[in-house]
Amino acid sequence: MPETALQQLWTRTSNAGSENTEDQSHSPSVDSGSSSATDGEGGDKEQQECMHCGMIFMDQTLYLLHKGLHSDSDPWKCNLCGHGCGDKYMFTTHVISSDHSC
16 A cells, blocks of 8 residues: 555654664653754754654754644644544554545
8 A cells, every 4th residue: 555645754754863763752851842963964954853742853844844743732633634632652643544635
């Protein structure tokens, strides 16, 4: 079964911070939603962390697309279809498994 565009986006954004395999479930949250990081070639890239689910993005565009999935009033409510989820795991499962093609 072919992946939907949303599933492809989610796969790319999920893997954005996968270089660090250390369990980050107990790491402190970042209030500002962003911090700077070095890209390894001497230049600086802006690292973005979702304040709702903790996903980390090195690409500003992917971060903004991801941020659009969360509802402003309820971060676990899908902004595409209105489905409400109880936590980040249910939200992630919903986004990956639901067909939001219009």
